[in-house]
Structure formats: C-alpha cells, structure tokens
Amino acid sequence: MIAEAGHFALVLALGLALIQSVVPIIGARWNDGALMNVARSTALVQLLFVGASFFALATLYVVSDFSVLNVFQNSHSLKPMIYKITGVWGNHEGSMLLWVTILALFGGLVAAFGNNLPLTLRAHVLAVQGWIATAFYLFILLTSNPFTRIASPPMEGRDLNPVLQDIGLAVHPPMLYLGYVGFSIAFSFAVAALIEGRIDAAWARWVRPWTLVAWIFLTLGIAMGSYWAYYELGWGGWWFWDPVENASLMPWLAGTALLHSSVVMEKRNALKVWTILLAILTFSLSLLGTFLVRSGVLTSVHAFATDPTRGIFILLILCTFIGGSLTLFVWRASALKQGGLFAPVSREGALVLNNLFLTTACATVFVGTLYPLALEVITGNRISVGAPFFNLTFAPLFVPLLIAVPFGPLLAWKRGDLLGASQRLVAAGVGSVIAVAVLWAWAWGGSTFAPLAIGLAVFVILGALSDLAERISLFRASLPVSLRRAKGLPRSAWGTVFAHAGLGVALIGIVCETTWNTEYIASMKTNDVARVGGYSLTFEGTTQQQRSNYREDIARFTVSRNGQPIAVMTPSKRNFTTRAASTTEAALLTRGASQLYISLGDASADGSIAVRIYHKPMVLLIWFGPVLMAFGGVLSLSDRRLRVGAPKPAKAARRALQPAE
Amino acid sequence: MTRKQRRLTMIGGALVVLGIAAALVLNALRDSIVFFSTPMMVSEKHIQPGQRFRLGGLVQTGSLVRGDNLAVAFKVSDGSATLPVAYTGILPDLFREGQGVVAEGALDGSGVFQADTVLAKHDETYMPKEVADALKKQGHWKDDYGAQAGAAEASGKQEVSQ
Numbered sequence: 001m002i003a004e005a006g007h008f009a010l011v012l013a014l015g016l017a018l019i020q021s022v023v024p025i026i027g028a029r030w031n032d033g034a035l036m037n038v039a040r041s042t043a044l045v046q047l048l049f050v051g052a053s054f055f056a057l058a059t060l061y062v063v064s065d066f067s068v069l070n071v072f073q074n075s076h077s078l079k080p081m082i083y084k085i086t087g088v089w090g091n092h093e094g095s096m097l098l099w100v101t102i103l104a105l106f107g108g109l110v111a112a113f114g115n116n117l118p119l120t121l122r123a124h125v126l127a128v129q130g131w132i133a134t135a136f137y138l139f140i141l142l143t144s145n146p147f148t149r150i151a152s153p154p155m156e157g158r159d160l161n162p163v164l165q166d167i168g169l170a171v172h173p174p175m176l177y178l179g180y181v182g183f184s185i186a187f188s189f190a191v192a193a194l195i196e197g198r199i200d201a202a203w204a205r206w207v208r209p210w211t212l213v214a215w216i217f218l219t220l221g222i223a224m225g226s227y228w229a230y231y232e233l234g235w236g237g238w239w240f241w242d243p244v245e246n247a248s249l250m251p252w253l254a255g256t257a258l259l260h261s262s263v264v265m266e267k268r269n270a271l272k273v274w275t276i277l278l279a280i281l282t283f284s285l286s287l288l289g290t291f292l293v294r295s296g297v298l299t300s301v302h303a304f305a306t307d308p309t310r311g312i313f314i315l316l317i318l319c320t321f322i323g324g325s326l327t328l329f330v331w332r333a334s335a336l337k338q339g340g341l342f343a344p345v346s347r348e349g350a351l352v353l354n355n356l357f358l359t360t361a362c363a364t365v366f367v368g369t370l371y372p373l374a375l376e377v378i379t380g381n382r383i384s385v386g387a388p389f390f391n392l393t394f395a396p397l398f399v400p401l402l403i404a405v406p407f408g409p410l411l412a413w414k415r416g417d418l419l420g421a422s423q424r425l426v427a428a429g430v431g432s433v434i435a436v437a438v439l440w441a442w443a444w445g446g447s448t449f450a451p452l453a454i455g456l457a458v459f460v461i462l463g464a465l466s467d468l469a470e471r472i473s474l475f476r477a478s479l480p481v482s483l484r485r486a487k488g489l490p491r492s493a494w495g496t497v498f499a500h501a502g503l504g505v506a507l508i509g510i511v512c513e514t515t516w517n518t519e520y521i522a523s524m525k526t527n528d529v530a531r532v533g534g535y536s537l538t539f540e541g542t543t544q545q546q547r548s549n550y551r552e553d554i555a556r557f558t559v560s561r562n563g564q565p566i567a568v569m570t571p572s573k574r575n576f577t578t579r580a581a582s583t584t585e586a587a588l589l590t591r592g593a594s595q596l597y598i599s600l601g602d603a604s605a606d607g608s609i610a611v612r613i614y615h616k617p618m619v620l621l622i623w624f625g626p627v628l629m630a631f632g633g634v635l636s637l638s639d640r641r642l643r644v645g646a647p648k649p650a651k652a653a654r655r656a657l658q659p660a661e
Numbered sequence: 662m663t664r665k666q667r668r669l670t671m672i673g674g675a676l677v678v679l680g681i682a683a684a685l686v687l688n689a690l691r692d693s694i695v696f697f698s699t700p701m702m703v704s705e706k707h708i709q710p711g712q713r714f715r716l717g718g719l720v721q722t723g724s725l726v727r728g729d730n731l732a733v734a735f736k737v738s739d740g741s742a743t744l745p746v747a748y749t750g751i752l753p754d755l756f757r758e759g760q761g762v763v764a765e766g767a768l769d770g771s772g773v774f775q776a777d778t779v780l781a782k783h784d785e786t787y788m789p790k791e792v793a794d795a796l797k798k799q800g801h802w803k804d805d806y807g808a809q810a811g812a813a814e815a816s817g818k819q820e821v822s823q
Contacts, residue, residue: 344667353674360682361682371690372694382715383697384715389689389690392688393685397682521731521751523729523730599751602752610751
C-alpha cells in the first residue's frame with residue numbers, strides 16, 4: 001500500500017511538473033499574471049508529492065518490506081536503523097529519487113522565497129526547473145522505479161553493499177546532490193535570461209546566493225567523500241582521480257568560476273555572456289556527472305547495477321539539456337547588452353584570470369576523464385588515464401592560479417595598481433620565502449619541490465590575511481579602531497579571506513601527505529613491533545565479535561612514542577554473511593593534524609596477519625581546507641548585501657528590487 | 662586602451678593559457694596512459710618486457726600461492742591463455758580465486774607479470790567491466806557465470822573462517 005502510494009505520488013509530481021513546464025511560459029507570453037503564478041503553486045505542491053514519495057520509500061526501508069524489489073535487494077532486517085535509512089539512497093533507484101527530491105526542494109525554495117523576483121523571471125525559472133524535473137521523473141518512472149513489487153516476497157533481504165554501511169553514506173550523497181542539483185537554479189536563471197533576452201546586475205544578485213549554496217554543499221560533499229574513501233577503502237588514499245571523483249570535481253571547478261564571474265557581473269555589470277555560459281556549463285557538468293555515474297559506462301565503487309536502457313535515457317536527457325541550452329545560448333546571447341569596461345590589470349581582470357585558469361583546469365580534467373571512453377568507441381583500445389596524467393596537467397595550471405589568488409582582492413575595480421598590490425603583499429612574500437628556506441634546511445636532500453609548494457601555500461594564506469589586515473588598517477590604526485573596522489567589514493570580505501586561506505591550508509595538507517607519508521607493510525605476529533614515523537606499534541593479537549549483520553575480527557595495537565604508551569588502536573575486518581563480502585575498517589589515531597593509520601590484510605594459518613601502517617603528516621589539513629572554504633561561503637551567504645533574493649520578507653525588498661533597467 | 666584592444670588582450674591571454682594547457686594534455690597523454698590487455702592479447706601483441714600495461718582476467722582457481730613477506734603469485738586467465746603474476750603487498754578485500762581482477766605493472770625478462778597494483782573493483786556480478794567485455798569478445802563468456810560466482814562466494818567464506 002505504501003509502495004503504491006509512493007509510486008502514485010511520483011506520477012502526480014510528474015503531472016505537476018508537466019503543467020509547470022508549459023503554463024508559466026504561456027503566461028509570460030500573454031503577460032497573464034495568474035498563469036505565471038501557476039508555477040509557484042505547482043513547484044510547492046510538487047515538492048510535497050515528491051517528498052511524500054521519498055518518505056514512502058524510506059518507510060518501506062524502515063519496516064523492511066521485502067515485497068518491494070528495491071528494499072529486498074538493498075536491505076536486511078538485522079541492519080542497524082541508520083543504515084536502513086541511508087540505504088534508501090545507497091542504490092540506483094533510491095539515489096535518483098533523492099536527486100529529484102532535492103530538485104523539487106530547490107524549486108520549492110525559489111517558489112517560496114522568490115517573491116521579490118520579477119514575475120516573468122520567476123515564471124521562466126520555474127518552468128525550466130519543470131523541464132528538468134519532467135525529464136528525471138520520466139527517467140525514474142520508466143527505467144528505474146524504486147517501488148516495483150515482487151510477486152512472491154522473500155523472507156529476508158540481500159543486504160546493502162557492506163562498503164556502503166558507513167556513516168559516510170548518510171552525509172556524502174545528500175551533500176553532493178545538494179551541490180549538483182543546486183546548480184540547476186543557476187542554469188534555470190541563465191536559460192530564463194536567454195529566453196527573456198534581458199539580463200542585468202540584479203540578475204547576478206539573485207543567482208549568486210543560490211550558486212553559493214550549491215557550491216558550499218558541493219565543496220563539503222567532495223571533501224566528505226574524499227575522507228570517506230580515505231578511511232573506508234583501507235589504502236590510505238584520499239583522491240584517486242577516479243572518473244566518478246572527476247565527475248564531481250568538474251562542476252566544482254566550473255561552479256567556483258561561476259561564483260567569481262557573477263561577482264563581476266553583480267558589481268560591474270560586465271562578463272554577462274560569459275556568466276550565462278558558465279551557469280549553463282556548470283549544470284551541464286553536473287548532469288554529465290550523473291550520466292557517468294548512473295549509466296554504468298564507467299566501473300567504480302559508485303556504479304550500481306548497470307542497465308543499457310538507463311544509460312541511453314540519461315544520455316538523451318544530457319543531449320537535450322546541454323544541446324538545447326547551448327543552442328539557445330548561441331541564438332540569443334548576442335541580444336544581451338555588453339557591460340562595463342575594465343583594464344586588464346584590475347579586480348575584474350584578476351577574476352577573469354581566475355575564470356580562465358579554473359575553466360582550463362576543468363577542461364583538462366574533462367579530457368582525462370572522457371578520453372578513454374572516446375578512444376574505446378573509436379579504436380576499441382582500452383586505456384586508463386590515471387594520476388600521472390592529472391599531475392602533469394591539472395597541477396601546473398593550478399600553480400599560476402594560486403600565485404594570482406592573493407593579488408585579486410587587493411586590486412581595485414576597473415583599473416588596478418599591480419605595484420601597489422605587490423607592495424602590500426611583501427610581508428606575505430617574505431613569510432613564504434622564510435617558510436621555503438626553513439623547510440629546505442629541515443628536509444635537506446629530500447624533495448626540492450615540496451618546500452616550494454608549501455611556500456606557495458603559505459603565500460596564499462598570508463596573502464589572504466594581508467588583505468584582511470589592509471582592510472582593517474591593522475598596525476596602522478590603533479587596535480580598537482582596527483577591531484571596530486573588523487566588525488564593520490562586510491561578511492563577504494571575511495568569506496573571501498576564509499575561502500582563500502582554506503585553499504592554502506588544503507595545499508599544505510596535500511603536499512605534506514604526498515611527500516612525507518611513511519608506509520609500513522608487513523606480516524606481523526603477536527608481540528611484533530612496527531616502527532613508523534617515530535611511533536612504535538605493538539601487535540597484541542586479535543579477538544572476534546559477532547555483530548548484528550556481520551562478524552568482526554579486531555586486532556589490537558598499542559602505540560607508544562619514546563617508550564611511553566599513548567594509545568590503543570583497533571583496526572578490524574568485517575565479514576558480512578549475507579553478501580559473503582568483507583570490508584576493512586581502518587583504525588585512525590589523530591595527533592595534531594597528522595594521523596596514524598592501520599588497515600588489515602589477510603590472516604594466515606600461523607596466526608600472523610598482514611598489516612599496512614601509515615604515518616600521514618598533516619593529512620587532516622586536506623579536509624580542513626575545504627571546510628574553511630565552505631565556512632567562508634557561509635559567511636559570504638550571510639552578508640546583508642546578498643540577502644536580497646534570498647529568504648526575506650517581501651515588504652522591504654519590493655521597493656529596492658524593481659527590475660533594474 | 663580601446664575596447665577592441667582590451668578585448669584582444671583578453672582573448673590573446675586566453676589563447677596562450679589554452680595553448681599551454683593543450684600542450685600539457687598532449688604531452689601527458691603520450692607518456693602517462695596505460696593500455697589494457699588480457700593474457701591472450703599479451704601473447705598476440707608480443708608486449709615488450711618493461712612496458713607498463715593493465716592486465717585483466719580471472720584469477721585461475723588453485724593458482725594462488727602465498728610466499729614470505731607478503732609475496733603472492735597467481736595466474737590470470739582469459740580462457741585461452743594464462744599469464745603468471747607476481748605481487749608483493751596486501752591483496753584487496755575483493756580479491757578471490759575464480760573472480761575478475763585487474764593488475765597494473767609490466768612483464769619481466771622471464772615472462773612473469775610483475776604487478777605493483779592489484780585492483781579487484783567490481784560490481785555486483787563480481788566482474789570488472791573491462792574483463793567481462795574482453796571475455797565476451799573472445800567468446801568465453803558463460804551465461805552461468807552467476808552460478809559460478811555463487812560457488813566462489815561459498816569457497817571465499819570458507820577461506821575467511823579458517
């Protein structure tokens with residue numbers, strides 16, 4: 001009954017999406033306010049129905065109704081409750097339902113809080129959202145219905161893939177989808193602007209908060225996924241340049257560029273056409289990511305069951321939306337009026353440079369990800385493009401970008417003073433040279449590259465702080481004055497400082513981890529001692545425990561430093577009976593920002609066990625950096641200036657937000 | 662500067678960056694891509710010792726030998742040919758005899774594939790996609806493979822519980 005209700009709610013949502021796709025457009029043509037306002041109600045009711053549908057599937061998982069195929073294939077009655085719930089999106093059908101639920105959520109938010117938008121713009125935006133929603137509802141209902149029943153229901157389910165039975169699944173996919181799908185708003189605004197043939201600074205002010213929200217979630221989602229892979233897969237790696245990871249990195253790069261170019265558009269009314277193109281590309285890359293992951297053209301931990309009809313269906317959606325929007329772009333972009341002028345050396349110029357490098361880096365990732373697919377189709381040869389490719393292409397493009405980052409915020413709009421900006425960055429430059437010199441002396445004879453890279457990261461961090469010091473006149477005015485200025489500084493300026501500093505912090509983590517990571521792999525017997533990174537680890541034997549749906553072999557290690565025991569680490573191996581699969585649960589010991597990492601291999605008959613121990617210096621900075629970036633994003637989002645267009649009572653906004661013409 | 666000059670400066674700069682990126686990509690594509698082969702293709706193509714490639718196939722049942730210090734040796738088969746593989750390190754959780762595997766490395770002088778990475782990523786049918794495709798192409802794909810995988814699962818269970 002619940003399954004049928006969920007299915008029916010989804011069909012109703014499709015009907016509403018169809019209405020939302022057509023009626024508001026007609027309303028805008030006829031200039032009929034009532035018809036245009038239909039979009040608002042359909043978007044809200046659609047959210048209600050999709051939400052109900054998602055809730056129905058979640059309920060089926062919670063009560064372990066194995067007469068539903070999807071629940072049977074991915075759940076088990078003994079599974080802990082949290083994994084019953086997260087299991088809803090730990091499979092193809094459920095994760096697509098989550099995708100459309102989030103899409104409806106964003107549509108609903110625009111409908112609910114978009115009162116200050118011009119009526120036609122809101123109608124068009126919601127109509128485009130309706131097109132996307134229609135395509136994906138059809139996809140779910142025709143090829144991946146999560147509510148299919150089984151004729152003779154089995155007694156027990158087949159359990160969720162053990163690798164996915166982890167708290168990471170509760171956080172990573174929803175975050176990532178909030179990011180992916182959040183960019184659909186920027187896309188809809190861009191297409192709406194092309195349809196209307198009109199775009200202005202106010203448009204950028206409406207789009208920016210939505211882009212920022214999506215960007216924050218995508219940043220956190222990628223970081224979370226990386227940390228999950230790090231501790232769950234047991235290889236101690238945190239980024240594999242796996243096609244699926246690249247699929248999430250590409251929209252992030254394009255989205256970051258969009259965030260910066262929309263600043264130029266908002267402040268200076270320039271780069272309009274480019275911003276529109278970026279908005280289209282960013283969501284197109286999100287769709288491409290969905291295609292790569294869901295169609296099964298790529299093998300990876302993320303590919304669930306593969307089915308060619310689904311692949312073709314998603315490819316069709318992909319071609320329609322990307323092809324359609326780009327055609328519309330080519331056709332209508334010339335109608336948009338050009339905006340403000342600026343010198344090459346200026347804040348705008350710096351942001352253009354940022355966009356140039358980000359999109360080029362994104363293009364290299366695109367080539368590296370899709371080249372193997374293209375080559376296979378054309379020549380039949382199978383190749384793999386791995387980390388060496390990306391280290392040779394992506395990394396060199398990021399170096400000039402990082403050098404430029406501290407300069408950007410110090411340049412004035414319209415015409416900047418490069419010499420002045422350099423003078424203000426002298427302290428940061430000196431700091432980074434000192435860092436390089438110290439590291440060089442410390443790591444004498446080691447890597448020459450690492451100290452330079454860390455010097456660059458220090459430059460980025462100090463550069464962000466210099467910008468802050470400059471703005472609050474630190475050391476030039478008295479401390480109370482500086483503090484007052486700091487308080488009065490717009491939150492978006494603080495956001496920039498945090499986001500840029502986060503970039504440097506992440507880089508330090510990446511360089512330290514890859515350069516000074518030590519690895520110890522051996523077969524250990526009871527009371528054997530391993531010495532890794534200044535720590536001694538004594539293996540004390542294994543014990544066995546039976547848990548709800550798996551059996552766990554737990555190894556015990558005592559960690560000591562300079563003869564003093566400091567901790568006990570218990571890595572384990574879990575054997576899941578239902579799927580006859582095992583997973584490795586690594587043990588982590590955090591010391592400052594560094595970590596000790598133990599993961600287990602196979603046990604042999606004589607009682608010894610294969611062990612992999614890593615010491616990873618500064619590894620936590622890799623994820624702390626993105627968290628700082630996201631925090632910067634949140635600060636920027638809370639800026640008063642940006643709240644225009646974000647949730648806000650309509651009264652005050654109405655006067656300020658007449659379409660700026 | 663006039664509007665036109667400014668625009669030309671921007672376009673020129675963009676072209677320079679794109680050109681550098683294209684050069685980097687082409688250079689990297691020449692040096693750092695790795696081809697995929699099955700044991701059959703290895704014998705047909707006469708791949709030189711020392712050239713890196715990815716070897717894919719099924720781990721031959723009964724061929725896994727564990728040596729000292731985590732050294733392992735096993736044979737990879739695609740139904741028509743087999744190739745001995747040597748590896749030192751911890752095999753992934755999903756590595757099983759009779760199931761699909763992809764190893765990366767190079768042949769040594771004596772014709773043994775010295776692997777430095779062993780991947781046993783697979784989907785629910787316990788078969789890497791590239792391996793399944795290669796087997797299908799050579800006509801060695803059996804429709805009852807699912808049943809075999811079930812049997813292999815059972816033996817895997819025994820192995821772990823010892």
